[in-house]
Amino acid sequence: MLFKIKELKSEILSDPVEELTSRPDLAVERISGWCLQILDILEKIEMVLLGEEVVGENIGLKLEEECDLCKGQGKITHPDWLEYWDIYMSKKKEIEKNRPNLRWTEIDNAVKAELEKIGVTEPLDEPEEIVCPVCNGKGDVLTAHGKTLLYVLKKHWDEI
Ligand SMILES: [Zn+2]
Numbered sequence: 001m002l003f004k005i006k007e008l009k010s011e012i013l014s015d016p017v018e019e020l021t022s023r024p025d026l027a028v029e030r031i032s033g034w035c036l037q038i039l040d041i042l043e044k045i046e047m048v049l050l051g052e053e054v055v056g057e058n059i060g061l062k063l064e065e066e067c068d069l070c071k072g073q074g075k076i077t078h079p080d081w082l083e084y085w086d087i088y089m090s091k092k093k094e095i096e097k098n099r100p101n102l103r104w105t106e107i108d109n110a111v112k113a114e115l116e117k118i119g120v121t122e123p124l125d126e127p128e129e130i131v132c133p134v135c136n137g138k139g140d141v142l143t144a145h146g147k148t149l150l151y152v153l154k155k156h157w158d159e160i
Contacts, residue, residue: 008037063146067139070132074139078130080123087120 012034066072077085092111095102102110115121131137142150 005041008034008041061145062143063149064140065143067132067135067141069134070139072139074132074135074137075129076132078123078126078128080126081128084120084123087115091115 067074070076088111091114092107095107095110095114099107099110132139135141
């Protein structure tokens with residue numbers, strides 16, 4: 001790109017001024033041509049700089065960040081299991097408070113027995129963990145900069 005600019009500069013400088021002043025129509029055409037070439041080069045420079053700015057980590061523009069829902073794990077507890085464990089934990093707390101001398105397995109059995117009485121059982125039909133629906137299992141999601149870059153890439157994909 002720098003080579004192109006140097007080439008263009010030498011072309012502009014080598015053109016005799018007299019020729020341009022004596023032929024105004026030619027001068028307009030030539031100068032318009034140079035302007036277009038310069039604009040084209042500037043656009044390319046801008047695109048390269050923008051690309052470096054977006055990708056460059058040194059200025060802190062992150063393209064992706066940790067997924068809020070799964071905290072980067074890519075998977076989450078199935079909602080049915082989440083609901084089950086919520087009820088389980090509150091019942092466990094209640095039993096531990098009322099019967100402090102029970103051992104862990106006794107507490108677990110007592111909790112399960114109490115839950116069965118109110119019709120709450122482990123949702124065994126569902127897997128305990130599922131792929132995170134927000135990040136599709138990647139653990140990371142795009143930031144605003146990442147989305148912008150993706151949008152631009154999709155739009156101009158045929159030019160690559
Ligand atoms: Zn996620």
